[in-house]
Amino acid sequence: xxxxxxxxxxxxxxxxxxxxxxxxxxxxxxxxxxxxxxxxxxxxxxxxxxxxxxxxxxxxxxxxxxxxxxxxxxxxxxxxxxxxxxxxxxxxxxxxxxxxxxxxxxxxxxxxxxxxxxxxxxxxxxxxxxxxxxxxxxxxxxxxxxxxxxxxxxxxxxxxxxxxxxxxxxxxxxxxxxxxxxxxxxxxxxxxxxxxxxxxxxxxxxxxxxxxxxxxxxxxxxxxxxxxxxxxxxxxxxxxxxxxxxxxxxxxxxx
Numbered sequence: 001x002x003x004x005x006x007x008x009x010x011x012x013x014x015x016x017x018x019x020x021x022x023x024x025x026x027x028x029x030x031x032x033x034x035x036x037x038x039x040x041x042x043x044x045x046x047x048x049x050x051x052x053x054x055x056x057x058x059x060x061x062x063x064x065x066x067x068x069x070x071x072x073x074x075x076x077x078x079x080x081x082x083x084x085x086x087x088x089x090x091x092x093x094x095x096x097x098x099x100x101x102x103x104x105x106x107x108x109x110x111x112x113x114x115x116x117x118x119x120x121x122x123x124x125x126x127x128x129x130x131x132x133x134x135x136x137x138x139x140x141x142x143x144x145x146x147x148x149x150x151x152x153x154x155x156x157x158x159x160x161x162x163x164x165x166x167x168x169x170x171x172x173x174x175x176x177x178x179x180x181x182x183x184x185x186x187x188x189x190x191x192x193x194x195x196x197x198x199x200x201x202x203x204x205x206x207x208x209x210x211x212x213x214x215x216x217x218x219x220x221x222x223x224x225x226x227x228x229x230x231x232x233x234x235x236x237x238x239x240x241x242x243x244x245x246x247x248x249x250x251x252x253x254x255x
Contacts, residue, residue: 002053004082006030008061008120009089011038013189014139017219018086019046025223028053030074030082032089032120034060061089061116062108071123079127084226086137087117090157092195095150106153113157117164128177135178135226138165139218142185142238146247158183162236169235178233180225185240185247187213209252210243 005022009015011033019029023046033039036058043056055074059066090113093105117138128134143151144158165181172179188207195203218239225234243251 002028002081004028004030004053004055004078005084005086006032006082006120006124007086007088008032008116011035011042013088013215014184014187014218014222015086015088016042017215018088018222021216021219021223022084023050023052023054026050026052028055028081030055030057030078032057032059032061032070034058061120062111064115064119067116067119067123071120080131082124082127082134084135084137085121085124085128086139086222087120087161088139089116089120090139090161092143092151092154093197095154095195097150098152101153109154109157113154114160114164117161121168125172125177129172129175132175133177133230135180136168136172137180137182137222137226138168140165140181140183142183142240142244142247144181144183145238148247151247165236176230180234181236182218182222182225183236183238184213184218185238185244186210186250187215187218187241189215210241210250212241212243213239 005027007015007018007029010019010031019031019042023029029046029052031039031043031054039056039058043054047054057070059070061067091109093108094102121136138161140161141158143155144162147155162181165179169179221237221239225237228234
């Protein structure tokens with residue numbers, strides 16, 4: 001029987017890397033994203049490469065009605081085969097003090113990182129509860145464990161993800177549904193490019209002097225977590241580059 005994984009934010013970074021590793025291990029995919037052309041390109045490539053079923057859903061997790069419509073469009077016989085939900089869609093926008101904050105940046109982060117995760121989870125959880133099994137992976141951050149200068153609202157949203165993971169675990173334990181919180185440290189994806197609003201020079205400078213995580217490092221970790229035996233749950237996992245000791249402490253050696 002086909003087994004499906006539902007991945008949000010699948011057009012780049014951790015989401016795209018997860019799609020690749022699960023497809024390579026014979027999972028069928030439900031991939032979501034806002035960038036239609038890229039989403040369909042990734043979906044077609046994986047479908048042809050691994051001979052699996054791939055369902056592409058173009059929507060913005062910030063829009064509850066779009067989430068509901070997309071989830072309703074999935075055939076009932078597929079919903080019953082969804083085993084894993086990876087709530088990956090998220091972003092940081094801007095950096096600075098609260099008094100100098102841009103409210104549009106705040107709303108993008110809050111609406112994506114918190115409300116988007118909730119909208120998708122609310123629609124997918126009933127599919128898992130109906131068969132009393134499954135696994136939800138929420139992508140948080142080291143910013144959900146610590147707060148660093150200039151990261152106030154982003155850190156707040158990732159602290160919320162950490163708390164929601166704990167709350168969802170309590171909600172779902174009686175249904176044998178696992179919930180894992182994954183908290184990556186510095187990872188070189190589109191994250192910094194988005195945070196610095198397309199400023200490639202500043203975005204690249206974040207990783208100067210050390211080797212950050214790459215998307216596949218996190219994807220491999222997620223795959224390991226979700227492949228544990230039925231009686232084993234890894235509740236919370238922090239993954240960092242070796243050169244990073246905390247949100248702000250790095251071993252950077254130039255040259």
